[in-house]
Amino acid sequence: VRCQAFGDVDEKGMVTVFFELNGQPRRVKVPDRAHGASAAKARRKAEPGNEAHIGAPMPGVVSALAVAAGQAVKAGDVLLSIEAMKMETALHAERDGVVAEVLVKAGDQIDAKDLLIAFG
CATH class of the missing domain: 2.40.50.100 (RNA polymerase II/Efflux pump adaptor protein, barrel-sandwich hybrid domain)
Structure with a gap:
């Protein structure tokens, strides 16, 4: 396994990792460890009892x-x-x-x- 490159962090806090496995190019999306859970934007919660x-x-x-x-x-x-x-x-x-x-x-x-x- 050989790591080749890292992509940019997307709006969901995921980063694309480009690597080589047994000579075959591969890519996978993984959570960005540098930003932790804060990279993914937390959504507002619906207010209980608010009919709107x-x-x-x-x-x-x-x-x-x-x-x-x-x-x-x-x-x-x-x-x-x-x-x-x-x-x-x-x-x-x-x-x-x-x-x-x-x-x-x-x-x-x-x-x-x-x-x-x-x-x-």
Whole structure:
């Protein structure tokens, strides 16, 4: 095994390491040890009891967004989908309203209770 190079730290605190294994070039993404856990930006948490906040019910990956900031939604409309353990879960609006802010994008890794969408 021979290390060849290190890439730049991405927005999730991961760095690409380029190396050679048995003469074959390889690359892998790993957490950046120089920056520790602080390299990955911590997301705001949804405030308990705040009906304007839509929080993540579980950790996973945002698989699809169905709304954008400024969009009017009705109760029952799909807001986004989360994939966790090969299962996809859709989050629905609990009431009519206007989306003030969308804090995630498709492909984002999220933790339970992370603030995903805020209503105005």
